[in-house]
Amino acid sequence: MFQKHIAILAISGSGKSYLTSVLFEELLDRMEELGKPAIIVIDPHAEYVGFAKDKRYGQSVKVFDKKNISIAASALSTYQLMEFIPQISPAQSRELYGIIENLRSKKRQYGFKELVTAIETSEIKRVTKDVLISWIMGLESKDLFSNYTRPSMAELVKPGQLSVLDVSDFVSMKEKQMIVTYFARQLFNQRRDGKIAPFIFVVEEAHNFCPEGTRKEGALSRRIIETIAREGRKFHASLVLISQRPIQLSTTALSQCNTHIILRVTNPYDLDHIGKSSEGLNSDVVKTIPGLRVGEALIVGEAVNHPVLVRVRGRKSQKSEKGIPFEEALLKYKAKTKEKEKDMEAFM
Structure with a gap:
């Protein structure tokens, strides 16, 4: 199949x-x-x-x-960054490619902040700098990126x-x-x-x-x-x-x-x-x-x-989803609300 x-x-x-x-x-x-x-x-x-x-x-x-999923900024090629920033133009991608290659020749690992610095100190046009920096800082603001990629392919594919x-x-x-x-x-x-x-x-x-x-x-x-x-x-x-x-x-x-x-x-x-x-x-x-x-x-x-x-046959494995059932969530919310009301009464 x-x-x-x-x-x-x-x-x-x-x-x-x-x-x-x-x-x-x-x-x-x-x-x-x-x-x-x-x-x-x-x-x-x-x-x-x-x-x-x-x-x-x-x-x-x-x-x-x-907690165990992250992408290293230094692992991203210009093409992969283009996949994350689809609005980038061919001319902008060429400028970014040169900057990344130059940065990689000096450092094996780097973060988006260092890439931004490299863009800022490059000799490309100011308007292109501003646009690229804006996009890269947008990626920097996300929780997804770090110094290391996790999981590795060796961990993921067995x-x-x-x-x-x-x-x-x-x-x-x-x-x-x-x-x-x-x-x-x-x-x-x-x-x-x-x-x-x-x-x-x-x-x-x-x-x-x-x-x-x-x-x-x-x-x-x-x-x-x-x-x-x-x-x-x-x-x-x-x-x-x-x-x-x-x-x-x-x-x-x-x-x-x-x-x-x-x-x-x-x-x-x-x-x-x-x-x-x-x-x-x-x-x-x-x-x-x-x-x-x-x-x-x-x-x-x-x-x-x-x-x-x-x-479909019956499962052999036990169903165990993340989180709690709807009814349990209702009861927890009710208990939490009552606790708050008691605290307010005690405060008054």
Whole structure:
């Protein structure tokens, strides 16, 4: 199934994450003699962090959260900075390239503040200096960048390991997109060069990271995801896109997913989009999709000869999401409010 790319499409609450967890279990349980791929998942809502605490699978799982995710400024090439600053012009990028190369010839490691100083002391035009400094200082203001890149590719990509990039604590969608852009680019480049093992790259909420019809400034990671979708297969870099809004997902990326696993979808625009983008789906089959029950899925595409209705098996792993249940949050808030009222009464 993972020889080519996969799309998992469904509305919220229909079992996407549950199905994905079952797929992770199957991959982690795969026999050693058959070979085990590295699995990397972008986890915007900390839905898979519980795998690290599971008795059966915990030793094969690494979770990298906000404390363990950072990008070294000195590791960024001019091209990678252009991915973070898509509004930069070719002329500005040429000036920046010269400054970065000159700085690298003097220092192996440096931060954005040192890059700003290098721009300031360069001989480029004042107006170009001001624009470049403004953009670089904008990156400097984010929590994402430091002197070191974490995790390293060696930590992130290991055969038989599920690596969870937990980006749930990053508030800014732009920061989340930068994380996906940087690590997806590293994964693709290093796999293309044969430096890392074959991998499966799973992107949850893919419509947020690879959106259709959004300007480049709001879709920083779209280009590299589309690149992996188009070219990844020949380098054994498999892509899994998971989305609850298929119509908002890049048509380029979705069209490269040869197998679609479709759970319940009710939005008529999404259904129409799925019908047009999924091979082997006729109008009669599309009409059955809104009636699918939780845990039921249609598999269509190259993994099967014809549309197949399946029921997702029970999980072996224990579901353990980050945070607390809604009811518990209500009770904690109520108790906190009462405590404040008591404090106010005592003060009065």
